[in-house]
């Protein structure tokens with residue numbers, strides 16, 4: 099398997115209702131992961147990129163959180179409708195989507 103150009107990690111951590119940290123899954127991260135997964139399939143992105151659902155990445159209250167390596171870019175508050183922009187602008191054209199990027203004090 100060739101090394102991917104970029105690896106997209108989508109937090110799908112769940113916690114019980116009312117948990118003080120909240121969770122990305124509570125904020126809709128499964129929809130985000132599914133949107134990435136569908137786009138990877140439809141657009142044949144698996145040949146060049148990797149996609150992984152993962153546990154907590156840290157900033158739970160501001161999720162859904164998405165991390166892109168090796169660029170070390172974290173996106174917060176990602177919704178399914180943002181996925182195409184992340185793919186088109188960041189994965190395919192190396193231009194991170196600034197409006198979704200975590201502020202410096204977070205990441």
Ligand code: FES
Nearest residue numbers: 109122155156158
């Ligand atoms: S639950 Fe997703 S960042 Fe913590």
